[in-house]
Amino acid sequence: MINLSTFFSLSCRRVLAGMALLVAGTTFAANTADEKKLKIDDSTFQCLTEMTPVKHFYVDNLQGNLKGTVAVAKSEKGGIYPAGSVVQLVPGEVMVKHAAGYNAATHDWEYFELDVSKEGSTIRKRGFVDVVNRFGGNCFSCHAKAKPEFDSVCEIGHGCDAIPLSRPMIHAMQNSDPRCKSQKLTAEDMQALKQLEAFRALPR
Numbered sequence: 001m002i003n004l005s006t007f008f009s010l011s012c013r014r015v016l017a018g019m020a021l022l023v024a025g026t027t028f029a030a031n032t033a034d035e036k037k038l039k040i041d042d043s044t045f046q047c048l049t050e051m052t053p054v055k056h057f058y059v060d061n062l063q064g065n066l067k068g069t070v071a072v073a074k075s076e077k078g079g080i081y082p083a084g085s086v087v088q089l090v091p092g093e094v095m096v097k098h099a100a101g102y103n104a105a106t107h108d109w110e111y112f113e114l115d116v117s118k119e120g121s122t123i124r125k126r127g128f129v130d131v132v133n134r135f136g137g138n139c140f141s142c143h144a145k146a147k148p149e150f151d152s153v154c155e156i157g158h159g160c161d162a163i164p165l166s167r168p169m170i171h172a173m174q175n176s177d178p179r180c181k182s183q184k185l186t187a188e189d190m191q192a193l194k195q196l197e198a199f200r201a202l203p204r
Contacts, residue, residue: 038062038084038098045114045121047180048091055155056170060086062096078149083108087153090170091116091177093139095152103128107152111139118178168192 044062051058052066054073061069063084072079073087081087085097094112102108111131115122125131128140143152147159154160172192175185
């Protein structure tokens with residue numbers, strides 16, 4: 001027959017073991033949640049043309065799922081971009097997809113306005129309400145118009161308002177990213193950059 005002291009000793013051990021498992025499970029869940037949170041700072045954003053080109057823009061994935069990001073970007077039917085996706089058209093603007101639940105209003109995207117130079121990137125603004133591009137357009141209000149199947153990513157035919165930039169201007173801006181080690185500007189790029197500067201000088 002087991003005595004009372006032994007019984008209580010065994011019971012306490014079981015309770016403590018159960019508590020240990022509970023704490024371990026909670027810690028694991030917390031660590032998993034932390035792993036899903038994207039750590040984004042100035043160093044996150046690098047040379048645009050070193051990212052993966054898709055159509056006329058560039059993509060990356062901060063969580064290593066580049067294949068998933070590219071698959072959605074290439075799809076003509078759209079799709080939901082995986083967490084960690086980076087979508088960028090020009091050097092000074094970028095959108096990043098967070099884990100589900102980050103922000104329902106933006107479909108979990110966060111928008112960034114960047115200052116770029118040879119020294120790297122500096123985040124000027126981030127979020128969605130106050131992020132406005134260099135031409136006075138609010139990033140969220142434009143991307144919110146994209147058809148649901150395109151997960152807030154704007155392209156021609158996606159439902160977004162047209163941007164005031166020609167394809168040659170966009171191409172020239174991409175090729176003149178000062179963060180890149182080498183820039184290959186064509187005569188057409190140079191002409192487009194002159195047109196872009198003239199457009200920027202117009203009164204708003």
